Amino acid sequence: MSGMSEERSAELREAEDAVVGTLLHPEAKDPAPDLISALSGTDFSQVRHGELWELLSSLWAAGRAVDPITVTGVLRERGDLMRLAGPAGAAWLHQLHDAVPTVAHAPAYAEMIREEAQWRALSVAAARTMTAVQRREGTAVAAAEAAVDAARAVRDQQIQRLDDGAIDLLDFLAQTPPEPDWVIPGVLARWDRLMITAGEGGGKSLMLRQVMMRAAAGLHPWKMARITLVRVLHIDAENSDSQAFPWLEMMFNAAKAEGAPVERGRFFMRLIPEGLAVTQARDRAWLARLVEQTRPDLISIGALYKLSANAKNDEEAARAVMSVLEMMRAVSGGAAMIVEAHASHAQMGKRDLRPIGFSLWMRWPEFGLAPADPAKNPGAQALRLMDWMPWRGPRSERDWPTQFCQGLRWPWQAIQHQGNAPVGTVTLTDDQAAAAGLVLPEQEQEPFWDDQQIH
Template structure:
């Protein structure tokens, strides 16, 4: 078994639910060089989905039930050795395992095709079989992580909200905020981050449980953050339960492309290290190396962002609004670029300067909310905070 296969199994044992979310859809049992290790992978996935324990002792005791023989228990301890396996690299391990499997099967397709050609089979039949094999190679085998539950079990579940910011953000929510340049969306994002981290509701300013916050700002530098947020952090430390300067973690000023494995893995590592409740990331157009003009451009970005969301965090993102003027005479507040970005988040809000009152913005929904939330309808530039609800 390769080192990547060992490390992947070790990550599933060490951090089951988190690893399964990270590698979902990348690799399957059929990708392992040894069918026994593939059976262990399947057994681990099924156990994790069912909520069963998968520690080293539990895994060793299930080998017989999984039809696995000849595996030394010492091997399992080696898989979880912290000197050899790093759970936050699970997606990279899975990609290596999958790539190795594709290479092996590609060699098999070439061999089979060559043998058929030598046997005198009709050329079209040979080509058709090769296409079928290549299609199966690209599609891969089932991972086993997709499970169907009886509706009765689903209905018996709890309806309680897993609030991060009461009334605004639930765990795994996706919020995209847009606005014209200078409309104040960046400062509102910072207000959401710093106040919630301090234990202050960023809209009502009531006390809340402090939120763990990670910010990945691909546009603004640390110097810009320092100049813009020093006063907000000071006021939040004064009125809140803790100083956000001590608990908000910021990665700023780095141009990244999260559709590339190394960059995405770095953000996964930051999530593992800091364990945020909310990840503020963006702006969207700075997270890829080219414009997001088509659905094909947007698809890898959405997949990458969803892989972050699956780490059980809420995502809050900034995007630039389009330049078009709608029939109402107002600038379109939908995100600039592919229409795929419109239906993806749970909540899409735009800040538009009020036509009636200076210093006031209308909070416009450019997509229908998927759930009930208490977003403000209007805000004005405040004295204690950048934005306050306008009554």
């Protein structure tokens, strides 16, 4: 076998004989389930071993008797005995049975077979890459990206194979519901994805930066509460350094003033005001590399319309961009992701918070920022009161506020309402209160929901 010494090849053949032979032993009932889960027929270097393994696995799964005699009968009935066993016939199965020193060693043999199968798969992936290199097929970046994907497939194939099978509904409901793997407690868990929409100048960029900065500082986005420090990656494909700097500096100083300075290695960022072309191999590879280098728990990226050089607002373009975003989450190992998107203009006086163009994005969990109705919210304009609303219906699985207003230390502060007026958790300046025509009870200068400590 290519890449192996003769000694190693001999060891592998013996391991394959022994692990297949193990399933011919009735006393293999204990290790059999794990062996069948760990290996498939394609893992065997010898094709006939692989075919026999699939047959033995199916017999064990069906609860049938498995030994050299019964299996010989099955192969003879199928007309496969001579094809697989050759001139040795039934004697081959007895030889495999006798090649097992003890069934207790079978897991070690299976590990050896599985490892060699991965080496073969990696060799095939490398050969395909070399073929592309020699023929100059496509672009070098695209070939490299394909090589990385192929290598990851080799790495992950055993993880996928060991996935649990189906579970009965009653067993599922009897389990204790698992606690989400929180990145921000109650707000975002690992693998969550969120889209924030608003009209031009609606404050979505500031909301996104606030969430990222406070998470990196170990602060809840809108509560006076501590959380576990979060490593974040902020990719701004719309704003220049001069546009982003004042706000990022203000938020950095605000976190520091709360005794939670952002430490080095917690907040990574890249500003690309000219936008990206993530449908091109070069930019996809760059994004993957950036995620691999920074290893974030939370990723923000946007604006959505600046992520593709394709000006068409169709399903095909959206699908290509979405594929890249999913790739980034996969490379990160499950980071939560927030995407910023522009909303359509108001239609017939009604707010439309859906992102421009792409109906495919309707599948994402999403929220929009829209000015609150001043008729229902006295002083809304003075407070810059904004409704925080899901634009696909109500969502209760996350602890989101329903409204925000302009903050003091931070751009946005979450508020609660009693009737039509904000209650004491909102901090107003004297000018804001006077302009709004509101008389509020005495309150402390705390612009967040509460002082709960979250761990």
